[in-house]
Amino acid sequence: MKFSPKDILTVIVGALAYFGVIVFIERILRGRAKIAFRYAAVALTTAAFFYALQKYVPNHARAVELAKAAIAIVAAGCVFYEQHRKGQERPIAERWKKFVGVTLALAAIAAYFNGFNFGYPRYYHRWDQYHYYMGAKYFPELGYKNLYKCAVIAEDELGTMKVELDRPAGDRLAPTQVVDMRAEMRDPDKKVRDLPGEFAAEYGGGNLLVPVQQLLAHPEQCRELFSVPRWEQYKSDVAFFRVVSGKGYWTDMQKDHGFNPPPVWTIAGKFFSDLAPTSVQFMQLLATIDLLYLAGMFVALWWGFGWRGFAVGAIFWGCQASAPFYWTGGAFLRQDWLFFSVLSVACIRRRHFKVGGAALVYAGLLRIFPGLVVIGTLVPFVAHMIKKRRMHPDHKQMLLGGCLAAAVLLPLSVAMTAKDSYKTFYAHTIETHDKTPLTNHMGLQVIVAHKFFEFEKPGLRTAEEREAYLRSLSGTQRTLLGWLAPVKLPIRLATGKSSGQMEFVRDEKLTDPFKTWKDLRNERYAKYRAVAWAIVGLSLGFFIMVGHRLRSLWIAQCLGQLFVILLSQLTCYYYSFMILAAPLIKVRPRIEIGLYGLAAVTQIIWMNSQFNDNKYTLLTLASVAFCYVMLGMFWRREGATDSTSA
DSSP states (O other), rough: OOOOOHHHHHHHHHHHHHHHHHHHHHHHHHHHHHHHHHHHHHHHHHHHHHHHHHOOOOHHHOOOHHHHHHHHHHHHHHHHHHHHHHHHTOOOHHHHHHHHHHEEEEEHHHHTTTGOOSSSSGGGGGHIIIIIIIIIHHHHHTTTTTTTHHHHHHHHOOEEEEOOOOOTTTOOSOOOEEEEEHHHHTTTTTEEEEESSSTTHTSSSSSSSSSHHHHTOOTTTHHHHOOOHHHHHHHHHHHHHHHHHEEEEHHHTTTTTOOOOOOOHHHHHHHHTTSOOOHHHHEEEHHHHHHHHHHHHEEEEEEEEHHHHOOOOHHHHHHHSEEEEEEEEEESSSHHHHHHHHHHHHHTTTTTTHHHHHHHHHHHHHHHHGGGHHHHHHHHHHHHHHSSSSSHHHHHHHHHHHHHHHHHHHHHHHHHSOOHHHHHHHIIIIIIIGGGTTEEEHHHHHHHHOOOOEEEOOOOOOOHHHHHHHHOOOHHHHHHHHHHTTTSSSEEOSGGGGGGGGHHHHTTTSTTTTHHHHHHHHHHHHHHHHHHHHHHHHHHHHHHHHHTTTOHHHHHHHHHHHHHHHHHOOGGGGGGGGGGGGGGGOTTTTTTHHHHHHHHHHHHHHOOOOOOHHHHHHHHHHHHHHHHHHHHTTTOOOOGGGGGTO
């Protein structure tokens, strides 16, 4: 189900007309009748909305997406109404604003969790937990390169097993089946990701899919990494994930991109994974850790920025489309970096500078990219040093906290992993994985490397050619063409293999169907790399012009999220970092409307895009445009902006 611009416009006009009638009736009523009507209108509108979703949108996932967009739009409408009442000098009581805001926040959180229809049986994400549980527990043996390779050897040795299938709690007699893992590994069509790059020469590059036959020829390469008891334990854990995942899901899991977090993440990851062997109950327990982190994030928002900071953050986080529950819900330690990023900002505003600095460093060491916000923090830091010829006491406290955190975490991570863990992390994640394009990547590099348009050749358009061109367009491209039709430019939407888009170049005949797409993406970025760095340079200059006047480190840190987009290529689910815009409503209230609008726009993009590379390029464009607008709002000083404690 897709929505054309006409459909969207019709819905918006209809909603405005409906709410116009509500407002008209509300204004002519008086006393208790007005209060009763308000409650009735809210109940009727909510019931009508969910009835319409159920009746006209049978697909649950699409219904959730529409609900998210609706929550964001309603939140924006509430802000407009609040400003309207304020302009009439009839401000809404704070308790009512708090009630509505917190209610919408809770609705958005429920929408994030898909209305608690998780999609993962028993609420644990088998795919994600396999990578992070196994990668952490067996890091001394597997490192960053052998997660799939050694699983192939282990399954081949396991052979035929009679297993009990995973069923929801309450089933006394779960059915059993025989699984011939050896036969699965001997299937000529079986492929896994070549993380070590052992077969790069044979298949035209590293980090590609390869048949498993070459791996099975040398099982000693994995056995020699383990002691005998550890190898048996490892095989048992591999068998668990194969059984609970099912053959098809398990096969696809081996085509992902391995275990990628920095060594500091492995401190907690290995601690928890070593507590117990694999079991459904233990995987569920591990999945609850992220729930605690998310709860802590919202507590930090409320503590640092009041109920409204919490409400705005929760509504945006729950309603945006870039980082939905699908990717990391029910996973293992995937929200730790987000909690510490938000905690850092809250602590700095509360003037706990040492803790704020330590939390920022920990977040950066957990995932690298959260540390890029420090570029924002450095601008007022350096500006004060230049102006006053000395370090500000608050800056000194924050720096001290960050240094202490690094002094503890870095040696501990080496002790928990291996002496060369940072070297291998750099080689695997920074040099190889980060340079391997994924269809759900987001960031400036994605914008530069994606070809949406090409120059129109003069005199090319006969009626037949125009018809053939229109037939070649995807649904997303037809939507874009409709939006751009009034603009007369000598360009057209790119189609065909020359576009490099996955719709046109994916080739199932290749061992890795996305090899051509990846090569073309890398070639295009290499061609326009100078453009990317020019954008980064100009953005940094703009940021310095704005940020040198800011004395509030937490404001500069929140604005610094722009550099996460510009300097990193992230998988989409990390874009939850944009919740850092929510605290800024304390000094620029207009950002609240912008965040709700961004959430709604991302849902519209999501629902009208079919192919991932188009979808996530558009989502990146929306995100970076919002960051520039947000930065522009700080061009002029407005009250508390200059106060460190603001």
